[in-house]
Amino acid sequence: MPQLLGRLVALVEWWAVALLAAMAALVCLGVFFRYALDSALSWYDEFASYLLVWLTFFGAVVASYHRRHIGFETVVERLPAAARRATELLAEVAVLVFHGVVLYYGWDLAAKMADETAVSLPWVRMGWVFAAIPLAGGLMLLVSLARLAALVSARREA
């Protein structure tokens, strides 16, 4: 099960890399059309900012898995082992609540947006764009659950 999650996250990471590369390419293309061809692409800034939303949330899944989100470890690191495990458990439960809210209400929101379309691109449905949020919430929920399980089982052994 943990290996499966690892593979899933690796997949998400390649997806985030593809999004970043696409974003850089799209901005250069936009510049080329605006200055070299003198006919600005009307859709590119809106589309690019949606790519940023996707990169933010799918990238956040990867950062969650590798513990690369920006946090403040100094206090927890100095606690005695037992207190440290307790705070880790508490922090993980708090994070779990956030992911739950993002998954549940994000899904709700994406469903409501299903019929809306992007301003400049009629074939882009806003439901897809918003879907990144509950999807990432769900994946981070899995990461969080796995970590919680590891914390609890470590405590039993100790």
Added chain:
Amino acid sequence: MEWLILALIVLLTLINVPIGFALSLATIAAVLWKGTAPLSIVPLNLFSGASSFPLLAIPLFILAGGLMETSGISQRLVNLANSLVGFVRGGLAMVTVVATMIQSEISGSSVADAAAIGKVVIPAMEKRGYPRALSAGIVSNAASAAILIPPSIPMIIYAWMAEVSVAKLFFAGFLPGFIACASMMALCYWYARRLNLPVERRFSVRAVGRSTLEAFWALFIPVVIWVGILGGIATATEVAGLAVLAALVIGVAIYRELTGRQVLQILRESAGQTAAVMLIVASSAVLGWFLTSEQVPQKFARLILETTSNKYLILLFLNLFLFVAGMFLHSAAAIILIVPIVLPLVRAIGVDPIHFGIIVTINLGVGQQTPPVATVLFTTAAIARLPFWDVFRVSWPFTVVLALVTLLVTYVPWISLGPVSWIHW
């Protein structure tokens, strides 16, 4: 109510809940408590916080910086700085400040800047007899001084929040950035005399010419950025895109130090760094929505103006407020949370938002050098393989200088606004 939210954020941060989650969690608690809005405002504001074309400049500048770092640019910049200022006593310390300054014209973040230059100069300084803690302190503080020199991620975020022109803000940052770096160099010189640090090499025009030639392509990128943004030709995001393209072409085709495998690795790292910063940005937007709907900015302005209407006193207070916030918050979060709250007050006392943007940028730079959350100093201490406190014990005089420059920039608006008035577009 506002204080309860603040206490909750501090508590969550202390138990090591990532800041990007803590800000939203505090808002979730507040929304549930008030019961006046549905929780769907959380994903909605996460979305609107991240969906912004100006903010695209952040991942693109991170990516351009990563590409430049791996393609041997930093070493060439250090060589150039060495030929320029290596003849002074304590030359390598000066070289560090100058190289950090030039590097910051490529990368948009102090952490990236400090990491790129620190990896090159800290080992070199150790060989030449510099105390390692001093080297780490100099690189770190120089990186915070140099963040005023464009491009700069904090300025991009500020401009987006305050709805001012990024180009004007970038222009306003030049002079304060140079003053901050010059003050750093002056302090380096004082240390050099006291510790009798070595001179690197004699000054020669030929050496300057040669190292400039070697660094030509590295210097080409800041030129693209300057001409593009400061000439008012392209937006910061577009220029960032071009910088990525230029870095890729220079790294792969001209310096030939960049391989496909490395490019993929840089893309992975940049995607991770982007997500870490952008999650904080998005989450700050959630809390920002709540604070605005509670009319906190208006309450804040009224509260202060009832106490005093003295512009200089209020500026001092705002500086102290920013400094304390910067000690605890990541600078992206600090800007998104604080700027909307204090901007009505700033406008009411007649301070130009561009000028205030420069104050915010340098002030939060000071906060990056002071514990408990000193992101840049943590980075260089790690490179120097020293405990954080060993470095801080040596580096604090540089941070004091940075704080003095902050006050200078605060009370002499011309330093920021003078150059802006020269441009007409």
